[in-house]
Amino acid sequence: MNDPFLGLQDVPAFHVTSKDIVDGKLMDKKFMSGDFGIEDGQDISPELHWTGAPSNTKSYAVTLYDPDAPTGSGFWHWAVMNIPASVEELSQGAGSSDNAKLPQGAVQLPNDARMKKYIGAAPPKGHGVHHYFLTVWALAIEKVEIPEDSTPAFFIFNTFGHVLARGVVNFEVEVK
Template sequence: MHANDPFARLPEAVSFTVTSTTVTDGAAWPPAQRSSGLPGGKDVSPQLSWSGAPDGTESYAVTVYDPDAPTGSGFWHWAVADIPATVTELPEGAGDDTGSGLPEGACQLPNDARAARYIGAAPPAGHGPHRYFVVVHALDVATIGVPADATPAVLGFTMSQHTLGRAVLTVTAETAETAA
C-alpha cells in the first residue's frame, strides 16, 4: 500500500526546515486536524513555520497530500499558492473557508473534495495507516500563475520547474474498523 516518497520523481530541490506547534514529524494528526466527519475532527489546518529557504525564493506554496488514499492518485487535502517570500509562518486554522489566516495575495486552491480550504485526514476505516506529506515549496517566481480553480495536481505540475527547495513534515492517520 505504501508507495515511496511521492516527491522522489520530481526535480531535485534543496531541503529546508518546516516545523509546527500543531503536529510532529512522524507522529499522528491531532484530533482537530482530522476530518470533521470523524469524532473530534474539526478540519483545522496545522500551524507551520519554516526557515532556511534557498536564495532566490520569490514565493511559497503549501500542500498536504495523502499518497495512500485508495484512489490510484492519492488525495490532496490542502493547496495554497502565492505565499509571499516575506512570510515564514501560517497560523493554525489559516486554511478555513475564507483563508482568514493566509497572507494577502495567497490563494487556496480546491482540494480533492473540491473545497478551497483545508480538510482533515479521514482514511477509510480498516485501510491501515496513511501518510500525509505537509510540504512547503520554495519557488523562484512571485506568483505561480495557476487559476484559483486549478487542481493541486496542476499546481504541482506548474511548480515542478520553479521549485528551489522543499521542506517536508510527514504525519500519519489511521481509522480503526468499527464493530458491526
Template sequence: MTSNNPFARLPEVPDFTVTSTTVIDGQPWAAAQYSGAFGVPGGEDVSPQLSWSGAPEGTKSFAVTVYDPDAPTMSGFWHWAVVGIPAAVTELPEGAGDDSGSGLPDGAFQLSGDGGAARFIGAAPPAGHGEHRYFVTVHALDVEDIGVPAEGTPAFLGFNIASHILGRATLVATGEIPA
C-alpha cells in the same frame, strides 16, 4: 501502508526547515486535523500551524500542500493547497485554511482540493485501511506568481511547481481509523 514516495520522480532540490506546533514529524495528527466534514468523530478540519526557515536564495514565493499518497484512489488525495505566499512570509497560523482563508497572507489563496472545497480538509482514511501518510510540504519557488488560477487544481499546481522549485521542506503526519 504503501511505500510510494510522492517526490520520487520530481526534481531533486535542497531541503530547508519546516516546524509546527500541531504536527510532529512521523506522528499521528491531532484530533483537530481530522475531518469532521467527512464524518470523523472529533475531527475539526483545522489546518496545522507551520513555520519555516532556511529557504534557498532566490526564493520569490511559497506554496504549501498537504497530500495523502496512501488514499485508496489511483491519484492519492489532496487535502490542502495554498498558492501565492510571499517570500517574506515564513509562518501560517493554525486554522489559516478555514473556509475564508482568514489566516493567509495578502495575495495567497487556496485551491479546491479533492474534498471539493478551497480550504483544508482533514484526514479521513477509510476505517480499517491502515495507516496513511500526510506530506505537509512548503515549496520554495523562483517566481512570485506560479501561474495557477484560483480554479486550478492541486495537481496542476504540482505540475507548475516542478519547473519552479528551489527547495522543499516536509513534515509527514500519519493517520489511521481502526476498523
C-alpha cells in the same frame, strides 16, 4: 509507502516544523476531518513555520497530500499558492474557507473534494496507516499563473522547474 516526490526534480531541503505535529503524529483530533466523518475532527489546519529556504525564493506554496488514499492517485487535502517570500509561517487555522488567516496575495486552491479549504486527515476505517506529506515549496517565481479553481496536481505540474527547495513535515494516521 508511495513516494509523493517521485518524478519531481531533486531539490535541497529546508526546515519545516509544527507545534501541532510531533514525532509524526497529529497532537489533536481537531486537525482531522469532521467533514469526512472523523469524530471530533474539525478540519483545522496545523500551525507551520519554516527556516532555511534559499535566499532567492520569490514565493512559497503549501500542500497536504495523502499518497495512500484508495483512489489510484492519492488525495490532495490542501493547497495554497502565491505566499509572499517574506512569510515564513502559517498560523493554526490558516486553511479555513474564509481565508482570514492567509497572507495577502495567497490563494487557496480546491482540494480533491473541490473545496477551497483544508480538509484534515481521514483515512477510511480499517484501510491501514496513511502517510501524510505537509510540504512547503520554495519557488523561483512570485506567482503561479494558473486559474484559482485549478487542482493541486495541476499546480504541482505548473511549478515543475520553478521549485528551489522544499521542506516536509510527515505524519501518519490510522482509523481502526
